[in-house]
Amino acid sequence: MPELPEVETVCRTLRRHVLGQRIQALEVVQPKLRWPVDVPSLQEAACGRTVVAVRRRAKYILMDLAGSNPPVTVVAVHLGMSGILQVVPKGAPRRPHDHVVWTLGAKQIRYNDPRRFGSVHSFAAQNEAAHPLFAHLGPEPLDGSVFDGAYLYGQCRGKNRCIKQLIMDARVVVGVGNIYASEALWRSGISPRMSARRLSRPRAALLAQAIVATLEEAIEQGGTTLRDFADANAQAGHFGQRLKVYDRAAEPCEVCETLVRRIVQGARSTYYCRVCQKA
């Protein structure tokens, strides 16, 4: 499942392939995604325009497209659970679950998503901040000017909910998905079941650092082990990264050998070490 590091890697690969290229055509094979694709809007926002930037906000991949009226439009792609963006030669055989296809010269960008939990939106760049998808989003975890121990501690004040659910709340901080939430909590020695309001200032700082370090390491691994994530021969996966607790129920904790435990919080699996992680 694409989490922030995977999305960042896709972004970087996409940037390499399509920056400066002009979009000639758009084909929507399957408009029924997480939200129905607005085909006319997407058409107008993309066709005849030039890719001037590829960015990431939370887990959205954003392509800035220059043209006239409006001068810049944005295409926002969310990969959901099983989505992938591939850059392939125009003539490459179509695969099952290729839902949206952009043609740029001899290349195509193809949005492929078996489960269709992802989405494709478009809007004028000037409307981005106010767009319903983005208006409520918290800071980027890798934006050190906002997200740090003091910020996280502030967000925890008076919150009577488990710390794991708090760090997965996009209003608090974006891009911390189920996998990295478990990993960062293990790394900082904090129980996922702990109430946010009881987290001390120093431990909030530890957790913030752990979130940043876990994501940065994963991005680095994504860049080295799966550089071609968005290329024709892409393989989705966990980037070969060695996860410490996630999906390792009943396996020994690498620090203390206690068997990793799986619990369910907010209908999602949480993995942790009862000995290393304390409330």
Add this chain to the structure above:
DNA sequence: CGAACCTCCTGCGGGC
């Protein structure tokens, strides 16, 4: 404010 549940969908794993 927060918990619980719903919705979208398909691949895959467990059970038989």
Add this chain to the structure above:
DNA sequence: TGCCCGCAGGAGGTTC
């Protein structure tokens, strides 16, 4: 071995 059932999961939404 093969088939079928049920679950997982990002994220916005609703209800209590």
